[in-house]
Amino acid sequence: MGFDFRILGPLKVTAGRDRVAIGGHRQRTVLAMLLLTPDQVASVDRLVEAVWAGHQPTTSRTQIAICVSSLRKAFKAAGFPGEVIETVPTGYMLLAGEHRIDAVRFSKRAESAQRLAKQGRTAEAAELLGDALGLWRGPALAGISSYTVEAEAALLDEQRCSAYEQYAALQLELGRHREVVPGLSALVQERPLREHARASLMLAQYRSGRRSEALELFRHAREVFVGELGLEPGRVLQDLHSAILREDPALMPAAALLASPRGGSSMTTLPPDLSTCVGREHELAALNGLLDRPPRDRSPAIGLLVGRPGVGKTTLAAYWARLVSGAFPDGRLFARLREDGSDNGDPVPAVVTRFLRTLGFSEEEIPDDLADRVALFHRSLENRRMLIVLDDVQEDWARALIPPQGVCSVLMTSREMLSIPARVRLRLNPLQAADAVTLLDRLVGDGRVRENPGTAMRVAALCDHLPLALTAAAARLTAKPHWSLSHLESRLRDPLNRLAELSRGRPEIRAAFDLSYRDLSPAAAAMYRRLGLLNGSETDPPDLNVRLGAELLDTDPTDAENLMEQLVDAALLEVAGEEPNGRFRYRLPRLLALHARECAELSKTA
Secondary structure: OOOEEEOOOOOEEEEOOEEOOOOOHHHHHHHHHHHHOOOOOEEHHHHHHHHHOOOOOOOHHHHHHHHHHHHHHHHHHOOOOOOOEEEEOOEEEEOOOOOEEHHHHHHHHHHHHHHHHHOOOHHHHHHHHHHHHOOOOOOOOOOOOOHHHHHHHHHHHHHHHHHHHHHHHHHHHOOOHHHHHHHHHHHHHHOOOOHHHHHHHHHHHHHOOOHHHHHHHHHHHHHHHHHHHOOOOOHHHHHHHHHHHOOOHHHOOOHHHOOOOOOOOOOOOOOOOOOOOOOOHHHHHHHHHHHOOOOOOOOOEEEEEEOOOOOOHHHHHHHHHHHOHHHOOOOEEEEEHHHHOOOOOOOHHHHHHHHHHHOOOOHHHOOOOHHHHHHHHHHHHOOOOOEEEEEOOOHHHHHHHOOOOOOOEEEEEEOOOOOOOOOEEEEOOOOOHHHHHHHHHHHHOOOOOOOOHHHHHHHHHHOOOOHHHHHHHHHHHHHOOOOOHHHHHHHHHOHHHHHHHOOOOOOOHHHHHHHHHHOOOHHHHHHHHHHHHHOOOOOOOOOEEHHHHHHHHOOOHHHHHHHHHHHHHOOOOEEEEEOOOOOEEEEOOHHHHHHHHHHHHHHHHO
């Protein structure tokens, strides 16, 4: 079998199910250049320019040869006996042969779709273009820092935009205006000067009963075009605007062209205000497993991110969703489930209703009965390449919202490990110390962190390397430009003041811990409080065993272990290891220990 080369997203090479290790920046840049023009010669001079951008060493040509040799060894080590890279007089050439290159497959499918469209086979053309767009996993060749590669990647991305414009036009022909609103919205936001995309979005919104939004799109177009180009919008937009104003019947699709509805699609509802994502390269690569769908697989690809409060689950989920937006041409839906229900309420009714409205369904089309509402939501997703991000879910909520079949993907975050079958399961840990300092520096952004690396390491440690706590600390520094990093450290060093300091303004680390604490059973909450009274020191958190837990609540070891495991399930306690007797040791991280102690003090005064 040949290799599977993927450049419509981060560079990835696989042999069957195994990933092929490519090596460092130079090897990846050389391979990227060869994959951009398979079966064509890439000259040594062009490869040198791609790697060094005009600042090449005297040994550059020799080093290119070494890179090619390294790639050949990697391909042979992966089990392919034939030649993948051929040496020619002026350079090198990647022999496509039996290998699969996603960019080539994308181009062939897009060309075939154009031929089908010219033959009047509109539905088949739209389906094939949807398949082509589904090959995208994010920005082309993301992560390769090379001006030459980035310029070529920009051309590929232009092809993606053009393909989506054609896909949207075909869907509009078929009367599927709701289905293209999300992707067009994202494209217009990304490329505000693309007139055809904006015109298609205006038409789709008008047909979906959103006349005022369609008119607002034109008003915004005038601002952008005049402001950036000094020109009025083109004739296509102006004529469409006039037709919408007079409600021209010709704007509505012909009844004969209307296909049976396959459901709506989504606007992109990802949160815009999440903090920077740092140090999650392994997790991002693992999440890309949700994109590798077998051709005939008709079940949703499900991913699950689990971790304690503040560890960055929501940020990672939203960051990955934006990174791979090209793989979901029909849109991305996002919901924070705990925000859509009361403390003891069920958020599913509110979430489903909001999703259906976002998909373009009117109030009259949304059923009153919850079961019918959920069924309509599931039907609307069956044939749509969409990503649904469900943040902070519980098991029963997730089971109600995940469609039983379809080609969508679902990424969930939870504080507990759910039993729902998932293709990707990740437990997030706090950041590494260096990554925590990097995050703090990026969020503050004025040099105070970079100029005091030792103090920054101590501040990051006081925040338990939790992204949410680091974001809160950065917010304090941003709000107090006269504070030094040492001053913040001194305020955080006091354990009785630390949570209060990190809970002023937003984000509130204490509120995040409270959510998990309120979900505990009374007995598990009591165990959490007692452990906090033991474990609030400034030293590294000690290991806690079942015997100690039993003594704290005056109960037997089995009951104590069950309560401590409930705390593990709620991400309020960590497993530290196993004892010779088969029972486990546990650890309460410092910020959680401070929170547990606060809960114990409040319990005394209640």
